[in-house]
Amino acid sequence: MPFRNSLDGDRLATLGLGDSVARLPGVGPKRVADFRRLGVETIEDLMMLWPRRHLDRTSLTPIYQLQVGTSQTVRGQVVQVHDRSRTSGQSYLTVRLSDGTGFLDLTFFHAAWLKRQLQTGTHLLVSGRVDQFRGRLTMTHPEYELLQADQQPRLGLIPVYPLAGDLKQRFVQDLQARVVPRWAPQTVDPLPPGIRQKESLEDRAWAIVHQHWPSSWEEREASRRRLVFDEFLRMSLAVLWLHQTDPQVGAVALTVDNPLLTRFLGELPFVLTPGQEAAWNEIRADLMRSVPMARLLQGDVGSGKTILAALAMLAAIGSGLQAALMAPTELLAEQHYLLFEQHFAALGVRVILVSGRSKRTEEREMLQSGLPLVAIGTQALLSDDVDFGRLGLVVVDEQHRFGVRQRAQLGDKGLYPHMLVMTATPIPRTLALTVYGDLQVSQIEGLPPGRQPIATVHLAMKDRRQAYLKVMEAVRQGRQAYVICPLVEGGEEGQGKAATLLADGMKQIPGWRIGLIHGKMSAMEKSRVMDEFRRGAIDVLVGTTILEVGVDVPNATVIVIEEADRFGLAQLHQLRGRVGRGSYPSICFLLADATTAQSEERIQAMVESQNGLELAERDLQIRGPGEVLGMRQHGVAGFQLANPLKDLAWLERARQTARQILAADRTLAQEENQGLRQWVVEALREALPGHVLH
Structure with a gap:
């Protein structure tokens, strides 16, 4: 492992994981700003800046021994440089490399600026796939490193880090090679030894070091396995902790079979589809309990989610409580207002629109009085000047981003309503755990009759x-x-x-x-x-x-x-x-x-x-879950290494472990769980600033 010890001076002996990277040699204001763009503020953040990949430079291969179709690393000297262009106008640079045993042609497209670096006589270390063109060995856009004539190249599995601004790969590699071995041992391992043994996981400090600088692919995978488990376990504990400690008072069990709801169902010009019926039965059972419902209702575009939202709202109104529907935009909120005002007019149910630009005190006074009604709006419904007298149900429409933060805002107002989150952008059921880890999932299968393909x-x-x-x-x-x-x-x-x-x-x-x-x-x-x-x-x-x-x-x-x-x-x-x-x-x-x-x-x-769930799964395969879901959407800090699609088995193991831990130690008060408790509290403080954690 190519560690350097120039950071071992007395001046740095007092630095800890929480200190700014600005205190590290070579990291001035410009580099501090560049690191901040990567989410790196502290020494600990820097250690958690994981390599995007590793270059396999475990050995050097003489040019005459290169095999076409393989990835190899070569050291040589530039003997020719040509700036060329195709008839299409596309420019490219060809660089001929020699190591005394043969010649290798390197091609770089749109890279005329490289002529300043790759001049005749320059010594290079290049890594890439070997191809053949017109009988000559070639590499296209290889990874390369400039060397001094007598410089020994860095060999092994070489980390490649994400960069920002003017940060250079070699600088970040050198910095990590000095920082990681010094500060990794200072990290606290929150996992109790029993869990580590049960899951056959390495020590966390070892995993951090070897995720940066593994000596083999097996070591890299073993370190990743431990760090992925950590990310999943932290998320699972945080979500389950919040769910079990949030409602200090129970919700009101709703009278679902009330005259309003029965009349509405009887006057519908259609019957519920089997898919709607099945989902409604799950929602109905939740509403009749005194534990606040937390349910995700997934259904394809046009599957009839809105009718189920109407039924849930009438269950609240018929029980003498208020219902709120939250939409992501004012435009959609206004459309919902017109729709529900039309639906509920004959029933005598009051529907009001609360928007960010509306300051009508009459509406706010009605909400505060506890008068049974339906309030429709955007997240303005969560603002400080909106007070619900008797909120029984919140429906959130078309919004992945409503998560623990918004629920905590309601909790901070002393409100623990039943909650129904609706989305027409389906998430495969297995991955719903990562975005809505504490919500039960109902899926409306099929479309209402009469819908045209x-x-x-x-x-x-x-x-x-x-x-x-x-x-x-x-x-x-x-x-x-x-x-x-x-x-x-x-x-x-x-x-x-x-x-x-x-x-x-x-x-x-x-x-x-x-x-x-x-x-x-x-x-x-x-x-x-x-x-x-x-x-x-x-x-x-x-x-x-x-x-x-x-x-x-x-x-x-x-x-x-x-x-x-x-x-x-x-x-x-x-x-x-x-x-x-x-x-x-x-x-x-x-x-x-x-x-x-x-x-x-x-x-x-x-x-x-035309199947939304099928398309969601295709999207995950094409782009990966990080981009599709956005890993901070739930409100709890997201994943850096974990990939729920690739690592689903570890996600399920981590959630099972989290359930077992909390079943045995509900508040993580036992001595062996203190590291876990601190971990979870930090995660929730990041997600819920200002919220009082129980």
């Missing part, structure tokens, strides 16, 4: 006229359409400008009534446009991804998604779900010249499947 067509950008001819045909037939503008640089502001340009162009088409909606418009403008579209005063609505959730216009039968390869699978599936909501055949056009294997795979998955 949505034809999905992929067109190259040069053929986009075909899609707009279909829009024209739909408008002639009295139907409506959506056009979704591409994702562009500059966030919602950039998208808004792109949507405006697209809408202006389409307004030149005679007879088309064009509407425009994007996130930079005022809430009042967005509400007006949606109302006009809903009433049929707009034929084609041009918009951004603000239309991704909740928009329900049964007369819309065509959606055109421009540059669809820029969107994720979940977004594409949600956008497609804006049509097919009535009894008319519907079609979704994906306009894209797929430029990467991933984007091509996403487009193909959309064409082949």
Whole structure:
């Protein structure tokens, strides 16, 4: 292991894990700022900056012994450098390397700047895949390291770290090689020895050192196994701890079979599907208990989740309590308000809209009085000036990010309502543990009868006229359409400008009534446009991804998604779900010249499947759970090494271990569990600043 000891001076003897990296030699203000972009503030953070991968430089191979198709490491001297370009205009640099036994040609595309580094006479260490072109041995974009003529190269499994700003790989490697062996032994191992033995896990300090500098692939895997188990166990303990200690008072057991709910069910113009019935029975059983319900309701776009939310709310109102529905945007909150006001009008149930811009004291006084009603809004419902007198149920719609923090905000107000979290972006049941670890999961299988399947067509950008001819045909037939503008640089502001340009162009088409909606418009403008579209005063609505959730216009039968390869699978599936909501055949056009294997795979998955759960699983396979889920969504600190898809067996083992630990020691008060307790409290303090932990 290539450790250096230049940090062993007396000046650093007093430094601890919590000290800033700014106190390390060579880390000045600029590097401190660069490390901060990587989430590194302290020496402990630096040790937890894990390598993205390791280069296998366990041995040097003479050029004459290189085998085509293998990955090898070579040391040599640059003997020729050529800056070339193809007829297509693409530039590339070729560098010929010699070690006295043969020649190896290195190719670097779009890298003319490398000429300043890779000059004739330069000594290099290169690692990469060996190929052959016109009888010559080649490597394309190999990893390389500049060497002095007499310098001994660093061999072994070499860590490759994430970088930011002006940080250089060699600097971070050298720093870690000095920091890790000095401070890793200072880390506390929270795992009791019995658990380590039972799971055949290494000591934590050993695992930290060997995740950076393993002497073999087996050591790297053994260290990763221990660190992955730690991440899963910490999350599992934190989530289960919060769930068991949060409700110091029980919820009110609701009277589910009350006259309001019975009447509503009897007046529905349809019967619940078997999938809805099964999910409702699970929700119903929870609501009748005095333990607060914590349930995730998953259902594909159009599966009928809203009706189950209505039933749950009527269970609360019929029990003399209040219900709240929280939507992610004001636009969706207003749509829910209109829908539920219509649903509940005949029942005499009061529905009010609470928005961030609404300061009507009358509504807030009604909430504070405890009057049974339904309050609909965004997270403004959690603000300090909104007080519920008798909150019995909270429904959270279309929002992965409602997690432990928001539930704690309700708890801090002394409220422990039943909670139903709904999502139309399904997570495979096995992975729901990572995002909603303490929620029970109900899945609505199937779609209500009468729903039309949505034809999905992929067109190259040069053929986009075909899609707009279909829009024209739909408008002639009295139907409506959506056009979704591409994702562009500059966030919602950039998208808004792109949507405006697209809408202006389409307004030149005679007879088309064009509407425009994007996130930079005022809430009042967005509400007006949606109302006009809903009433049929707009034929084609041009918009951004603000239309991704909740928009329900049964007369819309065509959606055109421009540059669809820029969107994720979940977004594409949600956008497609804006049509097919009535009894008319519907079609979704994906306009894209797929430029990467991933984007091509996403487009193909959309064409082949309309099953949200199946698409979610495909998305996980294509992009991996870190990007799909965002590992901080639950509110408890996320994963750095663990991959729930790849490490599912370890996730399940860690959760089982967490349950066993808390069953034997509910508050982690026993001496051997003190490290675990500190670990969990720190995790929850990060997630819930200001929240009082029991």
